[in-house]
Amino acid sequence: MSQCWPEGTLRAYLDGELPAEEMRQVAAHLEGCPPCGRLHAELSVRASYVAGLMDTLAVPVGLPARRRAPRVSGSWVWTGAAVALAAGLAIAAMLIPKNEPMKMTHMPPPAPAPETRIVPQGPAEIPLTAPTRQQAVTVARRPRRVANADPFIALDDEPIESGIVMRVELPGSTPADIVFSPDGRARAVRLVKGTQRNY
């Protein structure tokens, strides 16, 4: 029987990393040496075990393994889109008179603002003459302070530097105020109590 081979050589034999002549010698030895055969089998099983575990670390090329702190999660994107759509429909409903056909060239005057309305910093008073479409939109979007209103609940952790407030009607005829940032994302929400619905 030829000489026994050290563990490192048997490990290199497993990977086919020995010179050709040495590969033949080791192969011939393993056939006639049970202890080396057992060591070879043990190294082979262990190498497969470790390789299998190490393969779990493979990261696809060109793809980050972990996304870093996304600004908005997917569910909030869809929620924001749905709320924005509802807000658009609500605004359209406010702008179109219910009992008259819509006329693009002549808008009917809006209902006068109630006396209890509190708008200390409004950009302009509502004109008494017939407003243009743009003015009507401005009035509809103007954020208002409502006495005894619930506080807004932020929908993410980012500070809200600017935005607009839209009143929408959630499913179940529940009115709510939504704060939208300039990029169109819904940033905060509050439910509106029944007494605050019309202001």
Add this chain to the structure above:
Amino acid sequence: MALDPATAGESGHSRTAARVEALFRQHYGRMVSMLARLTGDRSHSEEIASDVFHKLSQRPALLASGDDLAAWIYRVATNAGLDALRTNSRRRQHEEAAASDAVRLASQPNALDHLLARERAVRVRGVLESLKPRDAQLLLLRSSGLAYRELAETLGVEATSVGTLLARAEAEFERRYRARYGESV
């Protein structure tokens, strides 16, 4: 013929810059791949690898020497990757806990496989972190497909020693993995 010191300095600077660039071209991609396996974060791995080459560029004496610098840059990169792994150990513990919870909640076969693999990767990184840096580096580079000759170059050892080092590193990895997680794979 005496060289102008300014010219000689400029020439030396360009030589070291050229050597850094050559090493970068040869090893950057492989280094990022190794670090990505270790940290699980490819973009962070790119930052670490870039930092390694920046450090190398700040070592003119090392660059001026005739030494093979592959072993140096991989050793620095591995240590930096292990440091990053330890720094994020709390996050990893959360990920491990979250992965375990998610596995329990998963209902679809594909989702379950994905979550199991993710949990296993977290475990493997934890065991690698506990190994000697050279053993972890050897296992990572070997799993990346490097041949023994390339492993010897990056470890700064003789090619005939790689089999022995690899066998020992695998035995230690298996022992620690089984000690932590039993027979589960």
